[in-house]
Amino acid sequence: MSNTLKVTVIGKAIVGEDTVAFRLAGQDTALPACEAGAHIDVHLPSGLIRQYSLTRATEDNGRYEIGVLRDAGGRGGSVEICDTVRVGDTVEISPPRNNFGLHPSHGKSVLLAGGIGVTPLLSMARTLEARGAGYELRICARTPERAAFRCEIQDEAIAANIIYHYDEVDDPNPLDIAAFVGGLRSNDHLYACGPTGFLDAVQEAASRLPAGHFHQERFKANLAPLSAEDAGEFEVQLKGDGPVYPVAKECSILETLREQGVSVPQSCLEGVCGTCIVQVLDSGEIIHRDTSLYPDEQEQNSAIALCVSRGAPGSRIVLDL
Incomplete structure (x- = not known):
């Protein structure tokens, strides 16, 4: 792990039902700069390595923040970090990487989040707000209580550009993904992050957008089985x-x-x-x-x-x- 960075957990807080935020600071120096959409690998004490998106571009004294959804039915990493990592602990992380960055746009940047997929989109919204660029952030969650960071961001400037949609409560403004994406302009860019079913629906709706105007980040691969024709040596x-x-x-x-x-x-x-x-x-x-x-x-x-x-x-x- 020679390419890892040692960080100290300087903050831990519940930011939604089953969602925990961790604030990380470098031990010897400020952490490397990163841009909106970046993520880090977190090396857990058990040896597991998990990827978590940063909620901010580098702007807070070189510190990072991640949000983790505790998924008891997952592969174990989220339970371990939420249940065992404490303030004051040392954790090893990778330098930030970014496969989900913002693109130059002559239109609006439309950010579409499903559940904990809001984390990289918060970083994008904050960056776009600081630039004075046009954007909107739609956050889809089961209930208000499960909308990660909802209370934490309600007083930020980005709150004026956020619309929430809820699945399991009466919602006067339910989101029709196909209709919403179908209403975007040809010069808009669409960014989406969330669970597989959510992103599959968004991707299908986004097929009408110009090439290079739909950008997504998935939690898990959506791998189809290799055909016999493709599986050769x-x-x-x-x-x-x-x-x-x-x-x-x-x-x-x-x-x-x-x-x-x-x-x-x-x-x-x-x-x-x-x-x-x-x-x-x-x-x-x-x-x-x-x-x-x-x-x-x-x-x-x-x-x-x-x-x-x-x-x-x-x-x-x-x-x-």
Whole structure:
């Protein structure tokens, strides 16, 4: 974990039903700057590594804030951090990474949050507010009590641009995702973050938007099973006429490289976080299965997520490793 940063937990607070916010400060120096939409890896005492979005761009004395939904039915990381990490504890984190940044826009930035997906969008809203740019933030939650950070942000300037929608209480303003997205202008940019079902609906509605105007960040990969046609063996080669390794149909590139002693950073293993993305120097067809690269990046075949994406059977991919 040589590339990690040691931070001190300087604040812990309940910011919604089953949602806990943690404030983090660097121990030796201010934490690295980051832009809206960034996330960090948090290395938990058990050895688990989980990704959490930052709720602010760097503007608060180099400190970070994350919001964690305690999910008892999840993979264990959220329960561990919410139940065991205390104020004063030392935690190791990665430097911030950003696969979900703001894009230049001649229209409005429309931010659409589902549940705890509000965290990176709060960062975006605060940045857009500071710039004086046009934006609106729609927050979808089951109930007001489950709307993370609702009380904490009610006195901020961004509150004037927020509209809430609730699923499990009488709501005079229910959100029709298809109609709402269908009403956006061609020069607007849409940003969405939330659970899989929510994002699937938004993505379908956003298919009418111009290319490059819909941006999303998913909590989990939405991987379809590989077809028999795509699941064949291919090869990867390291740069500079480096060694060539066959990748078996049941293995990922990441697994193959690690078996050969090639060290590659990894984290989520689901194609979501972007940790294992490397540049591609030459390739045939790439079967992109991640959600961390933008569609135009995937079309260019200039980078690949080693944990889930593959080469077409019989092809060779030259990696910048």
